[in-house]
Amino acid sequence: GAGVSQTPSNKVTEKGKYVELRCDPISGHTALYWYRQSLGQGPEFLIYFQGTGAADDSGLPNDRFFAVRPEGSVSTLKIQRTERGDSAVYLCASRDRNTGELFFGEGSRLTVL
Amino acid sequence: AQTVTQSQPEMSVQEAETVTLSxxxxxxxxxxxxxxxxxxxxxxxxxxxxxxxxKQQNATENRFSVNFQKAAKSFSLKISDSQLGDAAMYFCAYRSRSGGTSYGKLTFGQGTILTVHP
Structure with missing residues (x-):
């Protein structure tokens, strides 16, 4: 597609439920990043994929968070046993290998009730 | 670890005027x-x-320019001839140039909300 696509745009769930957030990067971009943006704050790094592998997952807050990118394109961020503190906008970005510029999607807003 | 600080939670400017974000x-x-x-x-x-x-020369993109002071570790954004469409949250971000496992990772500031008054 023309840009980074994230689905769903908005997700409301109950505490304790499992959620999946999907990111479809720009075609040909091998590097993909997930960020979390809490209300009124700047995005915080979660995880970085180079191809299919997670090159840096140091930003994942705990073992309830997991991300995959099995074919080196679409990535899924998975959150188990959601907590109210997980409520945030989850942003995905992919990187142009020539310019190094990151292109962001419009994010998935997660609300945990 | 790198940190980025934006000390202005909110700024406002009149349309056509100039504003600087720190x-x-x-x-x-x-x-x-x-x-x-x-x-x-x-x-x-x-x-x-x-x-x-x-690069010592400050970057410029049309109405947007920066004042980069490396020794002071300061990087401000100047918006000239402000337009209503400039209203948004603005984030300053840092990225290391070195390679390695964190290549391309951005560190963001807390953001500044810019309001443009007609």
């Missing part, structure tokens, strides 16, 4: 990139301007 950062690295991103209500982060630390 950013300071802390790093022990000598080579890096600095960015300003704009985030409108659509939530998509849009790159406004980029500065490479090894």
């Amino acid at each position: 950013c300071t950062y802390d790093t022990s690295e000598s080579d890096y990139y600095l960015f300003w991103y704009k985030q409108p209500p659509s939530r998509q982060m849009i790159l406004v301007i980029r500065q490479e630390a090894y």
